[in-house]
Amino acid sequence: MIFLKSEEEIERIRSASHVVVEVLNRLKEEVKPGVSTWELDKIAEEVALSKGAKPAFKGYRDYPASVCFAINNEVVHGIPSKKKVLKEGDIVSLDFGAYFDGFYSDSAITIPLGKVSPLAEKLLHVTRNSLYKGIDKAYPSNRLFDISQAIQDHVEQEGFSVVKAFVGHGIGRNLHEDPQVPNFVPENGNWGKGIRLKPGMVIAIEPMVNVGRPDIRILSDGWTAVTVDGTLSAHFEHTVAITENGPVILTEEGRE
Numbered sequence: 411m412i413f414l415k416s417e418e419e420i421e422r423i424r425s426a427s428h429v430v431v432e433v434l435n436r437l438k439e440e441v442k443p444g445v446s447t448w449e450l451d452k453i454a455e456e457v458a459l460s461k462g463a464k465p466a467f468k469g470y471r472d473y474p475a476s477v478c479f480a481i482n483n484e485v486v487h488g489i490p491s492k493k494k495v496l497k498e499g500d501i502v503s504l505d506f507g508a509y510f511d512g513f514y515s516d517s518a519i520t521i522p523l524g525k526v527s528p529l530a531e532k533l534l535h536v537t538r539n540s541l542y543k544g545i546d547k548a549y550p551s552n553r554l555f556d557i558s559q560a561i562q563d564h565v566e567q568e569g570f571s572v573v574k575a576f577v578g579h580g581i582g583r584n585l586h587e588d589p590q591v592p593n594f595v596p597e598n599g600n601w602g603k604g605i606r607l608k609p610g611m612v613i614a615i616e617p618m619v620n621v622g623r624p625d626i627r628i629l630s631d632g633w634t635a636v637t638v639d640g641t642l643s644a645h646f647e648h649t650v651a652i653t654e655n656g657p658v659i660l661t662e663e664g665r666e
């Protein structure tokens with residue numbers, strides 16, 4: 411069931427989003443060669459708690475930390491560790507959710523450490539652009555898979571592939587709500603172009619893009635998703651409200 415949000419509820423998701431943006435901006439400053447993902451996780455938790463918010467992922471299905479990391483060939487959901495130390499040339503995705511005043515917000519960015527390969531650079535651009543192309547379709551009167559299609563088309567035109575094992579989601583009083591937001595047009599079933607988008611829907615759009623094949627596997631820690639073929643992967647996510655006037659990005663970073 412899809413819960414439509416009132417303007418007041420959207421403002422509360424905006425408040426949670428401010429915390430998310432603040433945490434991601436702080437992590438961006440802290441990401442450098444030599445830092446461990448464990449250290450970054452501690453900083454994120456501290457910043458969120460200092461704003462009166464709670465890290466949304468901690469304890470969610472027993473996830474043990476505040477941030478999900480994904481380095482290079484990792485796709486999503488990497489658990490922070492003192493042993494995972496970032497180095498020059500890595501790309502790392504930082505995925506953070508906050509719970510504040512009864513509502514959730516969720517966002518992810520992938521950033522380069524210093525100089526990365528041209529291929530990595532292209533992957534970051536394409537993945538980020540695919541997110542914005544998806545957001546550009548988040549108008550009432552459009553349909554859900556218009557978003558999916560825009561993401562998939564862009565990624566595949568650039569020669570990369572979208573991950574199908576994970577999808578975006580509605581968000582609000584729960585971290586994950588209906589509808590699911592795939593980054594591809596589902597091939598089976600009679601869903602057509604998907605449900606019609608309505609003002610008051612709030613969704614987390616989160617393309618995960620692999621350089622090579624779309625397939626992923628989960629490591630023995632039960633969480634970390636990696637590309638089966640070992641190629642690089644990137645992930646960007648925004649929490650977006652659909653209004654009469656179109657999409658409003660609630661987790662907009664404000665600065666780069």
Ligand code: CO
Pocket residue numbers: 516578579614616647
């Ligand atoms: Co999400």
